[in-house]
Amino acid sequence: MTSEVIIDARPKEISIALLEDKCLVEYQNEPREASYAVGNIYVGKVRKLMPGLNACFVDVGSEKDAFLHYLDLGLQFSSYEKYLKQVASDRKKLYPIQKATIQPTLPKEGSIQNILKVGQEIMVQVVKEPINTKGPRLTCELSFAGRYMVLIPFGDKVSVSSKIKRGEERSRLKQLVQSMKPKNFGVIVRTVAEGKKAAELDQELKVLLKRWEDAITKVQKTTERPQLVFEEQTRAVALLRDLFNPTYDGIHVNDPEIYNQIHDYVSLIAPEKASIVKLYKGNVPIFDNFDVTKQIKSGFGRTVNYKRGAYLIIEHTEAMHVVDVNSGTRIKKENGQEANALETNLGAADELARQLRLRDMGGIIVVDFIDMNLAEDRQLLYERMCENMKKDRARHNILPLSKFGLMQITRQRVRPAMDVAVEESCPTCHGTGKIKSSILFTDQLESKIDRLVNKIGIKRFTLHVHPYVAAFINQGVFSLKRRWQLKYGLGVRIIPNQKMAFLQYEFYDANRQFIDMQEENEVSK
Structure with missing residues (x-):
């Protein structure tokens, strides 16, 4: 079975597709500015106690307050609470976690009103994104997930994935991680750590410890609340962390910045597979090139x-x-x-x-x-x-x-179900049911090109249109596209895009930045 990851980075959103034998099996799409992703850590304030639910609502800066149940406080909540006060008391020197005193564990049958009070600051981590009318779901049992292990502050136990069956391998991993982890940290060894060398595990452990140190340093140095102190890796890297398989045949990215992030990550966890990360430079949209768009529309x-x-x-x-x-x-x-x-x-x-x-x-x-x-x-x-x-x-x-x-x-549900609208609304009439004559559409496009070149001064750009319209513009020896290039310069490029509706169009500059050329008077009322 061949597996490929296709990443389409656009100015406002990032889409990630996983193909198995060229068949689309996983798809993620989210805005670039999306926040409250699973794994993010905040210092929030208790907004309201709910004794009847044995829970509370916490302000972490989202539109709706986040939900925290008593059982999600974790057994080591008292240790976190005391350590947070020690860190906040000295803004110049960070109190090391190795010197922190482990407090008694919380009773399982306790009441939240005896532990928390309104206005109290607590460190929390998102375990579920907002779904429908519900806000994010939180936990106080913080964790930092890596490729081979999960680091848990204020834990002291090393656990090995139950999917690793061989007894000698389980013992080896447990003893190895126990010998390298610092005091007051627990570790969960993941399935993919099976057979890995000590150097690889130690390298990742150092990376995870650095993330914890960066997060707690941010808590120490700033007073703004609520505050994001640790942000989960970019969606593309986070997905690869959980999905990555040495049998992958290719990871294709159309954005240089994200390409560098993924290339660095793959080079870190599997240096021999770094060559499968490829920067896509084709003119056709990346999802169209790998037949993803059609599968999204039909799936x-x-x-x-x-x-x-x-x-x-x-x-x-x-x-x-x-x-x-x-x-x-x-x-x-x-x-x-x-x-x-x-x-x-x-x-x-x-x-x-x-x-x-x-x-x-x-x-x-x-x-x-x-x-x-x-x-x-x-x-x-x-x-x-x-x-x-x-x-x-x-x-x-x-x-x-x-x-x-x-x-x-x-x-398991940790984020809203993916809902992709496959029915296209008319971008030309905006629901009025009336549009300008279709035969005048190319004249309208030419007026936009003329304005772009001669008034705005953008000489090099691409025009994305529906494949049928692109075929019409490119037809013939002396095609409409050729005439435009002779009149306005060779910087005019026409790209067929399967995502476009029939009379929809979009302009992009040489840096692939969207150029808004829409006008309200284009719609016939």
């Missing part, structure tokens, strides 16, 4: 087609996701309805496993498969679904089919 939406006319209907409610399997226009197999239902359901299991990862669907998912009479067929479907979900990194649980033919799946 999202209420209806998802798969094998031979069968399709899924995916509905999202406040409480759960509901999926209906339909055979559609499939032709019945010669050996009867049961075989037809089994084949349709197995195909649905393959596509559904991909959709869960692709949309990052979480919470409860209920799937209505086509009814099957044979118990062995129902068991085969359940086993197929379990096998497909082994590739999913999110924690999940799958129940066998009920007597009504329903399968229930729970999947």
Whole structure:
């Protein structure tokens, strides 16, 4: 199986696609200025206590106050609280954590109103992003995740991933990490650390310790509250940290800055694979070049087609996701309805496993498969679904089919499900239903080019248009594009872009910065 990561960095957003055998299986899209990502650490203020919920709301600077339950304070909250006061008391010299005294652990059955008070400053970490009307979910058990291990301040235990089965390897890793970690730190050794040398583990441990030191130094030197003291790595690097596999065939990036970040990261964790990170310099948009745009358009939406006319209907409610399997226009197999239902359901299991990862669907998912009479067929479907979900990194649980033919799946949810609008709104009429004559569209584009070149003074730029429009502009020996280049200079370049609607257009300068050439009077009211 070949795996590739495609990263499309645009001025306002970053999109990341993971392809397995050229098939899109994971997709992330977020604005450049997005904040409150999972892993960020803040010094916030307790805004309101909720004794009935045994929880509180904390101001971390988000639109909605974040939620913190008593059980998420962690056993070592008292140690954090005392250390935070010691750090804040001396703005010149940082009190080292190795000298901190470990306080008694919190009782599991305690009450939050006996521990916290309104206005109190606490260090918290985001474990769930805001979802629907809910604010971020917080924890006081801080952790710094790396490729091979997770560093936990005020812990003292070394734990090894249960997925590492060999007893001698588990003992080796535990003894190794125990010997190199500083006092008052705990470590969780991740699965990918299996077989790694001491030098590699020690190097990453130093990187994680530096992140902790930078965060606590920021707490010491500033008084502004609430305050972000540690920001999770860029989305591209964070995704690679969890996803990276030595079998990757390529990581393609279209932004030099992000390319350098990823190249440095891969060089650090797998120097022999640094050459797979490549800077994409093609004229065609990177997602179009790797056939990602078309898969996004076909993979999202209420209806998802798969094998031979069968399709899924995916509905999202406040409480759960509901999926209906339909055979559609499939032709019945010669050996009867049961075989037809089994084949349709197995195909649905393959596509559904991909959709869960692709949309990052979480919470409860209920799937209505086509009814099957044979118990062995129902068991085969359940086993197929379990096998497909082994590739999913999110924690999940799958129940066998009920007597009504329903399968229930729970999947870890840490951020809102990915919702990509595949239906295009008309960028020309903006919903009025009336546009200027289509035959005048190229005249409108030429007037924009004339203004850009002769009035604004931008000589080199690219014009992104729908592929059909690009084909019209490029047709013929003495094409419209050629005439524009003769009239306005060779800096005029036409790029077909599958993301564009039919009469939509966008201008970009030589540095790939968007140029806004839209005018309100272009819309016919």
